[in-house]
Amino acid sequence: MTPTFPKPSELATASRHLVDVPFEGDGAATGALNWGQQHILGAIRNLGSPMNMCAVRELTPPASVQDFADELRFYLERFQAMRTLLRFSPDAPPVQEVLAAGLAPLEVVDLPADADAARAAAELVAEHEQRPFDDENELPIRMVLVRRDGVLTHLVTVLNHFATDGAGAFVMYEDYLRRDPVTGAVPEPVRTHPLDLTAQQASPAGRRQSDASLRYWEKALTSLPPTGQPAPVEREGARYRRVAxxxxxxxxxxxxxAHRLECDVSAVLLALFSTALARVTGTRPAAAQMLVSNRFRPGMADVVGNVSQTGLFVVDVAGATVDEVVDRAQRAVTRTYKHAYFDLAQWRELLADVERKRGEPLALCYYNDRPSQRSGTAPGREPSAEAVRAAAAVPTPATWTELPFFNERLMVTIDNVDEAGDAIPLLVYADTWHVPPEDMEALARLMESLAVAAACDPGTPTGIV
Structure with missing residues (x-):
């Protein structure tokens, strides 16, 4: 048998150099982190991962280095989040500093004529996804140009997730595309920057919003029955796992x-998750935390920054059909979204107080529907009951992955649909010392079987009395 060896890196023979890009912008100031920034910074630290966002753009001649120096300058000067550094001290919360001016590096990677430029770009993405930003000294945007035999082929853009989320990244690029081709200006100014949110949240209106949200959390959490959670059980194999x-x-x-109920697919998936969670874990009502984008709030749709926070979702699934739970879940998730905007420090104090009174940790499952964080999931064409049954006759394989670490006891994620668009990518992550692998897979399989049953019979019950 002929041995195989990994191909050498396309970057091994590349040369790299930096181009300094000067920038100047308004709004230079120092201030506290807003609630969304506090949330994402905590998530990055808890997960132990930089969570960098990377994008690759294929380039066509006659692209020049100066074109992308101008693009980088545009982002830095228009969006204060892109020229923000963090300042840490041992005895105080971190603060953010928006710079008035400076130099930003634009990296150029030169490849020989026989190199695979697309593969080199992919290697750069893999490199930068795992290279943390130096929050105190490095601007939260990196741009890397790939040049082969003197011709620019790809642009790799890397964003520090602390600085913005995916929606904010799209806002940046859309503004760049809308700029005046001569002056480089955009007709209207940016309405809200991260420091503006800090000020709004400290205002009387911001405090009232936070207080109302925390009252909802306290009432909902204290109404949950005790679970009598067993002690963790050490199991063979990797402690942290994912089944897909x-x-x-x-x-x-x-x-x-979704067609029958005239709703989007995300609402149906939330009902399926709620029912399966209650049946597998025995917890009633079904309760979970979920990531909520606050971009629906006035003035926040176009913020280049992080505006997502944790929401609390609670829905009763007992004595109902799956169709009825879809309706209940939609009403419950409205309350979740309304109350997912709050002072993070006070929220942590509230959770600790509730746990002390309950005498046990809350340990809520986390639910993350990634497509719904943008604009929901459109129903698409209506399948027939026969098509649903035929698909269910083919077993869905389960793919297991061992994880080095996971910071939740249980999380269910609906991932972004792939290009084929014919399947729900369902991921269940768990700490198997608290949630055994058989329960992880059972939850996923139950969501699938409930979808099939309820699609063919509107009277399908949840199975919970």
Missing amino acids: LRSVPMMLGATRI
Whole structure:
């Protein structure tokens, strides 16, 4: 048998150099972190991962280095988040500093004529996804140009997730595309920067919003029955694991239910998750934390920054059909969104107080529907019941992955649909000392089977009395 060896890196023979890009911008100031910034900074630290966001753009001649120096300057000068550094001290919360001016590096990677430029760009993405930003000294945007035999082929853009989320990144690029081709200006100024949110949240109106949200959390959490959680059980194999199902039956079933109920697929998936969670874990009502984007709030749709916070979702799934739970879940998630905007320090104090009174940790599951964080999931064409049954007749394989670390006991993620668009990518992550692997897979399989059953029979019960 002929041995195989990994191909050498396309970057091994590349040369790299930096181009300094000067910038100047308004709004230079120092201030506290806003609630969304506090949330994402905590998430990055808890996960132990930089969570960098990377994008690759394929370039066509006659692109020049100066073009992208101008693009980088545009982002830095228009968006204060892109020229913000953090300042840490041992005895005080971190603060942010918006710079008035400075130099930003634009990296150029030169490849020989026989190099695979697309592969080199992919290697750069892999490199930068794992290279943390130096929050105190490094601007939160990196741009890297790939040049082969003197011709620019790719641009790799890397954003520090602390500085913005995916929606904010799209705002940046859309503004760049809308700029005046001569002056480089955009007709209207940026309405809200991260420091503006800090000021709004410290205002009387901001305090009232936070207080109302925390009252909702306290009332909902104290109403949850005790679970009598058992002690963790050490199991063989990796402690932290993920099971993935790429489920065609769930996509078809949820789509058919969405057509019947005239809602989006995300609402159906939330009901399926709630029902499966209650049945597998025995917790009633079903309760979970979820990431909520606050971009629906006035003036926050176009913020280049992080505006997501944790929401608390609680829904009763007992004595109902799956269709009825879809309606209940939609009303419950409205309350979740309304109360996912609050002072993070006070929220942590509230959780600790509730846990002390309950005498046990809350340990809520985390639910993350990534497509719904943008604009919901459109139903698409309505499948027939026969198509749903035919898809369910083909077993969906489960793919297991061992994780080096995971910071939740249980998390269910609906991932972004791939190019084929014919399946729901369902991921269940867990600390198996608290949630055994068989329960992880059972939860995923139950969501799938409920989707099939309810798609074919509107009277399908949740199975919870």
